[in-house]
Amino acid sequence: MASTDTATTVRKDDLAGLEAGLDALDAVELRRTPVREVLLKKVLPPSLAVLLVLAVWQLLVSAKVTEETKLPAPSAVWDGLADMWLQGTLLDVIWTSVSRGLSGFLLALAIGTPLGLLVARVKFVRAAIGPILSGLQSLPSVAWVPPAVLWFGLNDAMMYTVILLGAVPSIANGLVSGVDQVPPLFLRAGRTLGATGLKGTWHVVLPAALPGYLAGLKQGWAFSWRSLMAAEIIASSPDLGLGLGQLLENGRNNIDLPGVFLAILLILVVGIAIDLLIFSPLERWVLRSRGLLVK
Amino acid sequence: MATTLAKAAEGTAVEQTHAARIEHVSKSFSGPAGTQLVLDDVSLDVAPGEFVTLLGASGCGKSTLLNLVAGLDRPTQGSIATPGGRPALMFQEHALFPWLTAGKNIELALRLRGLPRAERRPEAERLLELVRLGGAYGKRVHELSGGMRQRVALARALAQDSQLLLMDEPFAALDAITRDVLHGELTRVWEETNLSVLFVTHNVREAVRLAQRVVLLSSRPGRVAKEWTVDIAQPRRIEDADVAELSLEITDHLRGEIRRHGQH
Ligand SMILES: Nc1ncnc2c1ncn2[C@@H]1O[C@H](COP(=O)(O)OP(=O)(O)O)[C@@H](O)[C@H]1O
Numbered sequence: 001m002a003s004t005d006t007a008t009t010v011r012k013d014d015l016a017g018l019e020a021g022l023d024a025l026d027a028v029e030l031r032r033t034p035v036r037e038v039l040l041k042k043v044l045p046p047s048l049a050v051l052l053v054l055a056v057w058q059l060l061v062s063a064k065v066t067e068e069t070k071l072p073a074p075s076a077v078w079d080g081l082a083d084m085w086l087q088g089t090l091l092d093v094i095w096t097s098v099s100r101g102l103s104g105f106l107l108a109l110a111i112g113t114p115l116g117l118l119v120a121r122v123k124f125v126r127a128a129i130g131p132i133l134s135g136l137q138s139l140p141s142v143a144w145v146p147p148a149v150l151w152f153g154l155n156d157a158m159m160y161t162v163i164l165l166g167a168v169p170s171i172a173n174g175l176v177s178g179v180d181q182v183p184p185l186f187l188r189a190g191r192t193l194g195a196t197g198l199k200g201t202w203h204v205v206l207p208a209a210l211p212g213y214l215a216g217l218k219q220g221w222a223f224s225w226r227s228l229m230a231a232e233i234i235a236s237s238p239d240l241g242l243g244l245g246q247l248l249e250n251g252r253n254n255i256d257l258p259g260v261f262l263a264i265l266l267i268l269v270v271g272i273a274i275d276l277l278i279f280s281p282l283e284r285w286v287l288r289s290r291g292l293l294v295k
Numbered sequence: 296m297a298t299t300l301a302k303a304a305e306g307t308a309v310e311q312t313h314a315a316r317i318e319h320v321s322k323s324f325s326g327p328a329g330t331q332l333v334l335d336d337v338s339l340d341v342a343p344g345e346f347v348t349l350l351g352a353s354g355c356g357k358s359t360l361l362n363l364v365a366g367l368d369r370p371t372q373g374s375i376a377t378p379g380g381r382p383a384l385m386f387q388e389h390a391l392f393p394w395l396t397a398g399k400n401i402e403l404a405l406r407l408r409g410l411p412r413a414e415r416r417p418e419a420e421r422l423l424e425l426v427r428l429g430g431a432y433g434k435r436v437h438e439l440s441g442g443m444r445q446r447v448a449l450a451r452a453l454a455q456d457s458q459l460l461l462m463d464e465p466f467a468a469l470d471a472i473t474r475d476v477l478h479g480e481l482t483r484v485w486e487e488t489n490l491s492v493l494f495v496t497h498n499v500r501e502a503v504r505l506a507q508r509v510v511l512l513s514s515r516p517g518r519v520a521k522e523w524t525v526d527i528a529q530p531r532r533i534e535d536a537d538v539a540e541l542s543l544e545i546t547d548h549l550r551g552e553i554r555r556h557g558q559h
């Protein structure tokens with residue numbers, strides 16, 4: 001008996017050692033990218049692209065391809081920006097639009113999320129409004145401006161209505177496709193662990209659907225921002241305060257092309273900045289933590 | 296530290312005669328091409344603390360049967376009883392949740408089982424220790440190797456504190472060396488916990504390496520074709536002569552079962 005016992009322990013010890021070796025060999029090494037590399041690969045290329053665009057622009061102006069009233073010089077646009085900054089109106093104008101856009105987006109989030117969940121999980125609701133919801137995504141939200149003006153007049157309620165009609169379908173659809181793409185294996189694993197019904201939704205379905213949901217949020221923000229600009233341009237009124245859309249419309253009314261260019265650039269920059277500052281990091285963090293992001 | 300699993304299994308072993316009882320179970324799927332009978336009158340008992348492997352060619356209905364025992368699907372006819380409650384189930388894919396760390400995956404199972412919050416972390420660490428992954432608590436799933444993932448999946452299955460562990464070809468996707476090691480781990484864990492295991496595989500040697508009893512399932516429809524009791528002392532190795540000898544015998548039967556289908 002003694003000899004079999006020692007044989008057993010030898011074998012078992014062997015196993016532990018072997019296993020430790022395998023684990024060490026198999027371990028996935030993760031490396032953080034150094035700041036220099038990030039600057040070189042992520043920051044440099046877009047910066048160069050912007051510089052190139054500015055250079056070509058300046059070149060066209062210097063070559064006098066067309067009259068200055070049709071193509072303002074970059075410096076004229078820059079002067080406009082500096083003026084607004086010195087008058088102290090720049091941040092106010094941006095904030096008027098951004099605060100509207102973000103609160104509209106948050107409202108859309110609060111409506112779109114439960115709606116998406118309902119469509120994704122309740123067959124009847126999906127059959128009833130699923131197609132309408134995805135169809136609404138292809139309707140340009142600017143189409144909602146005229147009815148919204150007729151319903152509410154020229155006020156914030158009308159702006160928010162347009163934002164909601166633009167963003168809610170994106171957010172809801174993002175969640176629906178996120179839920180649809182949850183691997184059935186996760187659902188089965190969840191069920192064997194006892195995660196059924198609401199527990200299953202909370203512990204398995206929602207976290208598994210998060211990447212699709214975030215993609216929907218990103219798109220939802222883009223739609224919010226676009227809808228808001230459309231609403232501000234079409235329905236500008238002194239009562240609404242000066243936002244970026246009104247700035248653009250004012251530029252047109254005053255035949256101030258540098259002002260128009262400035263407004264367009266600001267709209268673009270703010271839209272990109274919100275995406276870069278909020279949504280992209282969120283998405284990258286989620287994907288990275290799941291090993292879904294190579295590099 | 297005595298395992299609660301072992302205690303639970305011992306406690307009920309006195310009262311219960313089986314960990315799973317499959318009685319005259321048939322299962323058919325209806326599809327566009329008509330109704331397909333996948334399992335036909337399958338009866339099988341797993342005794343408390345017993346290790347049974349269910350062996351059969353691909354597509355013979357092994358996963359179907361396991362899903363029925365797990366309660367993920369219902370039999371067309373017959374009945375299945377698992378007196379020890381909802382069985383734990385391990386898949387060929389690890390099925391760990393990638394949004395949670397290894398430790399949190401286990402804690403989720405503990406939470407769903409109703410363990411109070413304060414006890415979850417120590418219990419999760421004990422279970423990771425049990426599969427020799429003491430340092431893996433904070434690791435993300437994608438940071439673990441295939442073998443480590445299956446060990447975490449085993450720990451998560453054990454976290455359910457179920458008396459019956461169902462395993463559906465859990466090592467089929469692993470390389471041979473890792474699989475060998477995991478065979479050793481599974482045997483050790485099974486001995487330490489006194490779990491009942493119903494282990495599905497199409498690999499004859501794996502079946503013999505692990506089991507006390509090997510049940511061969513025929514194909515189309517799946518029926519219990521033959522059973523073998525494996526009287527070889529653990530720890531076995533897959534290369535052992537006794538294992539090889541019995542494997543040869545079983546392989547001949549399996550081939551015979553498969554050959555029957557080519558004869559018309
Ligand atoms: N949900 C299902 N619907 C229709 N047919 C199925 C379903 N699940 C399994 N089958 C069929 O049942 C048979 C057995 O499948 P399975 O149990 O997965 O086999 P195994 O696990 O032994 O390889 C296969 O022919 C498969 O096509």
Ligand SMILES: [Mg+2]
Nearest residue numbers: 357358463464
């Ligand atoms: Mg299978």
